Amino acid sequence: MFVIAGLGNPGLAYAGTRHNVGFGAIDELADSYRIGVDTKKHKGLIGKGNIGGQKVILLKPQTYMNLSGESIREVLDYYKLTPEELLVIYDDINLDPGQLRIREKGSAGGHNGMKNIISHLGTDVFSRIRVGVGSKPPRMDLADYVLGHFSAEELPEVRESLVHAAEAAAMIAAGDMAAAMNKFNGKKK
Template sequence: MSDKYMIVGLGNPGAHYQKTRHNIGFMVVDRMVSQFDTDLKKGRGNCEIAHLDITGNSAFVVKPLAFMNNSGVVVARLLKYYNIDLSRLLVIYDEVELPFGRLRIRKKGGSGGHNGINSIIDYIKTKEFARLRIGIGTEYAKKDMTKFVLSNFSRNEQQKLDQMLAKSVNAVLSFVREGVDKTMTIYNKASI
């Protein structure tokens, strides 16, 4: 295998949060693991992890089991343990500023107020890592944001969720196979 990648899906552990908007990162990791016909296992630190071969590249897909706001400690430890270059880290998370189903890949940047990303930036001491932001809807302005992100998807959204997860997995695979620039070109304009 040539290069090592780490793909981190953010979410909160526990059945109560399993199907919430905030757990879209976990959902993408679960979908990838299923697609590669493998299982997540207890990993170093507080996480579940699977090792995938993506076109000859070694990829560790990770679900940090610390709550969202503490994801950084898990990510920092795993990056160090597996000696993963930051250019090969992709973090997948929910984005309330994007319409449902819209994807945005960024090479670097701030947290945009997302506590999971804040935690990662704090622990790895840089904003220089790629992210896959997945639009979970912008209706939070009508509700309390916390309540919104911790709510389940609407019935209409649930009917489109499978398609959104498939598109998100394809974006992750493109990141590993083609690099962040080409992936941005392909997926930043797409929506379901």
């Protein structure tokens, strides 16, 4: 079994914001593989299905971004899974909209949701897909920026990056991390 968690904030006020691209990628996966992510469990919304011959749990933590580790820890504990059986998809302000960066491990890079996950898991050795949302304008508050919406010009690239993030996640769940990294890392598709 493999857990794919997309980070975001619950509620309509946050739908479509930069901080919610992880939720967007989970929605893309759910649509592509006909997995309903609608069961309230483990402080999140989950859906179970099959991707590439692998049983998966799609997870959208409902704890708000900065407490995402609570939900992820509960899911891993309940299903007796290790952090190596986890993939986290989240926003990155250091990447342009449309860019992806896939890694097998790494630091939180200043992302509070990832800091919380690493703290709850006690390790940074788990897969992640960072989805570019662009850097904040000078003199703008970071929270205001990531909780803001994409411009009309950015939306097509962002939508395409969510499709690619879902495709990469499916490859990783099926055991092909190297192929996902080779196909998607750093390239604007």
